[in-house]
Amino acid sequence: MGSEERKLIGEAQRGSQDALGELYAVHWPRAHRAAYLVVHDAGAAEDIAQDAFLAAVDALDRFDRRRPFGPWLHRIVINRAIDWGRREALRRSAGEPAGEPAPAPEEMSGELLPALAQLPPEQRAVVVLRHLLEYTPGEIARMLELPRGTVNSRLRRGLDQLRGLIEVER
Amino acid sequence: MNEGRLRTLLREEPISGAAEAERRGMELVARAYAERQPVRQPLRPRRLAVALALAALLAALILSPAGAAVRHWVDDVFTAGVRNSEPALTEIPGGGELLVQSQRGPWTVQADGSRRLLGDYREAT
Numbered sequence: 001m002g003s004e005e006r007k008l009i010g011e012a013q014r015g016s017q018d019a020l021g022e023l024y025a026v027h028w029p030r031a032h033r034a035a036y037l038v039v040h041d042a043g044a045a046e047d048i049a050q051d052a053f054l055a056a057v058d059a060l061d062r063f064d065r066r067r068p069f070g071p072w073l074h075r076i077v078i079n080r081a082i083d084w085g086r087r088e089a090l091r092r093s094a095g096e097p098a099g100e101p102a103p104a105p106e107e108m109s110g111e112l113l114p115a116l117a118q119l120p121p122e123q124r125a126v127v128v129l130r131h132l133l134e135y136t137p138g139e140i141a142r143m144l145e146l147p148r149g150t151v152n153s154r155l156r157r158g159l160d161q162l163r164g165l166i167e168v169e170r
Numbered sequence: 171m172n173e174g175r176l177r178t179l180l181r182e183e184p185i186s187g188a189a190e191a192e193r194r195g196m197e198l199v200a201r202a203y204a205e206r207q208p209v210r211q212p213l214r215p216r217r218l219a220v221a222l223a224l225a226a227l228l229a230a231l232i233l234s235p236a237g238a239a240v241r242h243w244v245d246d247v248f249t250a251g252v253r254n255s256e257p258a259l260t261e262i263p264g265g266g267e268l269l270v271q272s273q274r275g276p277w278t279v280q281a282d283g284s285r286r287l288l289g290d291y292r293e294a295t
Contacts, residue, residue: 012203017200017203017204020199020200020203021196021200024195024196024199028192028195028196029188029192032185032188032191032192032195033180033181033183033185033188036183036185037180037183042185042186042187042188042191045185045191046187046191046194046195049191049195050194050195050198050199053195053198053199054198054199054202057199057202057203057206058202058206060203060206061206110183110184111179112179112180112183113183127176127180128180131173131176131177131180132177132180132181159173159176162176166175166176166179
């Protein structure tokens with residue numbers, strides 16, 4: 001985290017709406033995209049990203065400026081997205097109607113989402129953390145409180161699976 | 171598919187209504203921010219502890235008998251290096267002569283303080 005971000009967090013803690021707006025503008029797009037790529041549902045991704053930012057506002061006064069803001073926010077986003085994905089999978093397996101279910105893989109357009117949809121949410125999450133948000137496997141392990149070996153194996157299996165699916169479709 | 175291609179796909183996958191979602195999110199977050207009650211930052215515990223310890227030490231130095239002893243000790247330490255005036259032999263209080271041994275040899279010192287080196291001897295009686 002650069003000194004600029006520390007400064008923005010300090011100003012936001014002292015009540016600057018502009019500083020909060022800048023933090024939001026920097027972090028929203030990636031947080032929202034990360035949520036979307038895990039849940040594949042635009043509405044749910046919006047809710048998850050909003051919840052994460054509301055949690056950030058709630059904890060703003062207690063936030064330690066020496067810590068980076070992005071990983072803290074992404075941890076909330078990814079964990080909520082995984083929870084949402086698990087709940088959705090349970091609903092589907094139980095035959096319960098969801099509010100607005102994410103489209104089935106065969107209904108998705110493009111080549112990425114149908115391939116990602118074949119992975120369980122936990123595996124999608126590590127792929128997104130590694131290849132969209134660019135965290136190292138060690139950082140991902142700490143963020144998700146998983147052994148590093150588990151992160152590495154999820155990444156490897158996820159990539160192998162995606163490689164096969166996307167190459168077949170091209 | 172390599173990792174570079176995967177990164178590109180992850181970054182460029184279109185999200186329907188992304189701009190509206192960002193605007194709605196900003197409105198909601200700004201409202202929550204405006205309604206929050208800022209918490210006054212307390213003095214950090216470590217700084218507070220250091221300040222209290224220093225104040226207590228200062229009070230002990232000023233007020234207590236033990237503090238006075240510490241003050242004297244500090245005084246001794248800081249004035250130990252001050253050179254006093256050279257001792258001067260002006261007169262032997264009891265009268266008579268003294269035989270004094272130095273590295274250069276034995277000296278005789280008269281009652282009026284005058285002295286004479288006897289020579290390059292190691293000792294004399």
